[in-house]
Amino acid sequence: MxxxxxxxxxxxxxxxxxxxxxxxxxxxxxxxxxxxxxxxxxxxxxxxxxxxxxxxxxxxxxxxxxxxxxxxxxxxxxxxxxxxxxxxxxxxxxxxxxxxxxxxxxxxxxxxxxxxxxxxxxxxxxxxxxxxxxxxxxxxxxxxxxxxxxxxxxxxxxxxxxxxxxxxxxxxxxxxxxxxxxxxxxxxxxxxxQIDTPHFSAMVKDLLIISDKFCELRQHVNGVLSEEIRQSNICVLNIFKQIFLQTLGKAAVYSQLRNVGDISTRLLSIIKHKVPVTSVTRASDVLILNLLHRFQEKLMGYGIFEQFLLDSLCADILSLTKLLLENGYIESFLRSSVNAHKYWRILVNNLKESKNIDITSVESILIIITGFQLTPIVSLYRASLGPIFTACPEKEKVIAKWNEELHSRINIKEENKNETAKLEKQIQKILEKDPVEALRLTVLCISSIISAADHLHLTTAVTVFQGLSFILISHNYSTSPMSEHDGLQRAVIDGLRILVEKYNIDWRKSYVSVCLMGQLCELVKIPGISTQVKVAILKAMNSCINGFIPPVMSMLVNSERMEENSVELMGKILTIYLGDTEWEVRDSALELLLTSNIIEIDKVWNELEMENLPVRSLAAVLTEGEASVRRSAINLIQALFVAGKYEDMMVNTMVVPVIQHAAEDTDDEVRAASLDFIRVHIQGKLNKRGF
The missing domain is CATH 1.25.10 (Leucine-rich Repeat Variant)
Known part of the structure; x- marks a missing residue:
């Protein structure tokens, strides 16, 4: 030692x-x-x-x-x-x-x-x-x-x-x-x-006793004790959820659990009584997983996929949906059903890997769930734009065609298709009764779907993208909540941005993408939009530029004959937002300027040059109070320098002194950005001298 x-x-x-x-x-x-x-x-x-x-x-x-x-x-x-x-x-x-x-x-x-x-x-x-x-x-x-x-x-x-x-x-x-x-x-x-030992059954029984106690005592206690029992029951539901998830597509636990006690009966008894949304949502999660496990065991028994197995699973999902709706738990349905996208992907991947069973082409269950989840979006669009449909029937036809294409992909027996249509109408009726609640649920629906964006099937992602695009475009009409509701604006814009980032949605996947940039620019005209919405718009523009770079960038730039489809407006938007009173907006605008090769787009650059962007960027380094904005300004100056937007005299008399001053900034990231510019500047000088 x-x-x-x-x-x-x-x-x-x-x-x-x-x-x-x-x-x-x-x-x-x-x-x-x-x-x-x-x-x-x-x-x-x-x-x-x-x-x-x-x-x-x-x-x-x-x-x-x-x-x-x-x-x-x-x-x-x-x-x-x-x-x-x-x-x-x-x-x-x-x-x-x-x-x-x-x-x-x-x-x-x-x-x-x-x-x-x-x-x-x-x-x-x-x-x-x-x-x-x-x-x-x-x-x-x-x-x-x-x-x-x-x-x-x-x-x-x-x-x-x-x-x-x-x-x-x-x-x-x-x-x-x-x-x-x-x-x-x-x-x-x-x-x-312990899953393969007798102890597993005993442990399941103990958990079911806790769940049963919740059902028995829920009506007879209140206050702290009631909440304590409820939290214990949620813990039990979380345990079953984790057990189901970690064995999905791998091990058969449905029969083992079923032999101990019928989980479905206990969970349904919870749903049939008025309990908080969180409890119902978690119970619904476990029920969906339970149904998938039952489908999984039947599938493993046959070794190959059979259509009647899918019909049975769809019928079970429809029954659960109907039960939740009839008991007033539409919010719980929207929250938990989104997880089905994740569960299905896990099931499909694990079955293929562990059992060599391939069901990747089966989408019907996802299409049904997606249709339910998009119903609030369709209902909100119809309610807000009803008068417009009378004056412009073409818009209603577009929505109808989109809805028809969605349902045409459902490959299940007619009985289940009819039940699906009934439940969609039931959701629409619920939403029509309370416009305020319909708006809240639409925002919830969009946020829930986007939270599961990593697990969406490509077809589903494109369908959701189209639905959000319709809502976005509706901001032009005063009757649409998109023109004034901050939460809806942010949910729609962020949703479109995330889908563009994750699925590279361009005109080949969805033609409505070609007008996305123009519509984002148009949003700036909405009076009184919040700082958060401005930032969301700039981030979405950033993603569009990254996502629509050649071969389809020309569709965004050369738009003389295509109204509202161009980044030409970006120059004007950026000049407005670079001078915004909120630093978050200014920072996001600077970040957008740095994206891809944006400065090389002549029509954008000409607009910015008229606003003296090179000098304004230098001034931002010296005057901005927020370190992140100073850092972004230095990065922009570097991009302008590399693109040859500064004359040599300006570099020597203005740019270099400003960067040297920033090299002594109190913020680490600002100093790092300054040193990186100095490196680029020195490297440029050496290259000119042939080194």
Whole structure:
């Protein structure tokens, strides 16, 4: 062992000795309080250091456990976990620290038998009732359990000593949401490790009892107890959701769960009563996963895809949708059904990988769900633009054609198609009754779909893009909420931007994309739009330029014969937003200027040159109060310099002095941008001299 390692170990031993010394009272006696550590981050950093040393075996060639014994860590843990010390609430920080150390020692130990000689785990079992009610100690204990289940012996110890009942299940009733989340993750992990054993059924029964208690007591309690029971039930739903998700397309758990108890019946009983949206949404999530697992097991049984299996799945989804709508849970449906896109993709990918079953061409279930989710958009568009349809029937025909194309892709039996149409009309009637609620649900619908953008099928993404484009274009009409509703404006613009970024939607996928840039420019004319909407517009423009670069950039530029389809307006927009009163807008405008080769677009550049952009950019570096804007201005100056927009004399007399001044800025990123420009400037000079 090196001299440095010896010094570190000695210092650690001194710290441990200090932590186990008692805090004296004024009369010189002790009340059992250990030396106090005022700052919890000190113990956190110390634990991180110990964890690293255990991983390295202390640096002396020994195992982590041997090093822990040598420096006194095991004695420290055994001392601190004494019941008399644990019972003192003032010692919570040190006790939690000791439990985390024990978890780290076990994590880097060989087998659990190594720790039986120390009797520390027996000590832990004795104090378990005292620590599970304290959120800090419960969280540390969950870390210990997580370390224990890394091998079969540790998992067996947990089951044998009843930590499932004594530690894990009680976490679901913890007052700490953080402990509840940790408990859900750990319970899920333990159950998945026990999925092929009799213990799995017993664990499922315990969770179902908690869910049943929720159903039984919900009507008879209120206040804090009611919310506590509800949160426990949500935790149970989260556990089932995780079990379903992690086995989707891999393992058959539907039959195993069904043999223990009918989850569907319990969840449906929750939905049929008036409970908060969050509970119904989570229950609906689990029900959708349950249906997918039933479909999965039938599919595995046949080994190949059969149409009647899809018809059955679609019928189940339609039944669930109808139930949610009839009980007034349209919001829960919109929230949870979006997740079906994610679940379906996971199912398809895993089935192909693990079972060699390919159902990538089957889209009907997604088309049905997408149709329901787009109903609020269609309804809002129709309600706001009804008078316009009379004057301009062509617009109504476009919407009808889009809707018809969506439904033409549904490949299921006629009975399910008819039920789908009925439910869509039912959603429309609900929305027509309350325009304000319809607007709120439309924003919710758009936000939910976009949150699942990573999992959308390309056809679905294009369909949603078209729907959002129709809403965007409606801003021209005073009857449309798009002309005045801030939340709808942001949801639509951000939704279009994300879809363009993720799916590279150009005119070949959706022709309405060719007018997107023009419509974004037109939005600026809306009086009183918020700062957030301005920023959203600029970001969406940025994505359009990136997404529509050649071979289709010409469609955006040469638009003399195509109204509202060009970036020509960008010059005027940017000159307005570069002088906006809000720094976020100015910063976004500068970032847009830097995108791709924007300065080379003559019609945009001519507009900006008239506004003396080169000089304004230099002034921004000197006068802007926000560091991010100064940084963006320097990046723009560099782009202008590289594009040859500064004459040599201007570079020497204005540009270089301004950049040198910025190199002494108080902000790191501004200084970094300045140094990068200086590098480019020097490199340019060397190139001119032939170096």
């Amino acid at each position: 090196s001299q440095r390692e010896t010094m570190v170990n000695t210092k650690l031993q001194c710290v441990l000795h200090h932590l186990t010394s008692y805090e004296p009272q004024e009369d010189g006696t002790s009340d059992g309080t250990l030396a106090m550590v005022e700052d919890d981050t000190v113990l956190h950093k110390l634990h991180s250091h110990i964890d690293l040393m255990l991983d390295r075996g202390g640096g002396g060639g020994n195992s982590g456990y041997e090093w822990a014994q040598n420096v006194g860590l095991m004695n420290f843990v055994q001392t601190v976990l004494d019941p008399s010390i644990v019972s003192n609430p003032k010692n919570t920080g040190t006790v939690a620290f000791a439990i985390k150390i024990l978890a780290s020692v076990i994590k880097y130990g060989e087998t659990i038998e190594t720790f039986s000689e120390d009797k520390i785990l027996v000590h832990f079992l004795v104090i378990l009732p005292s620590i599970r009610n304290d959120p800090s100690l419960a969280s540390a204990s969950l870390t210990l359990v997580k370390a224990l289940i890394k091998d079969k012996a540790g998992l067996h110890w947990i089951i044998k000593n009843g930590l499932w009942e004594k530690m894990l299940l009680p976490c679901l009733r913890s007052p700490s949401m953080f402990v509840q989340r940790e408990g859900v993750d750990l319970i899920t992990e333990v159950m998945l490790l």
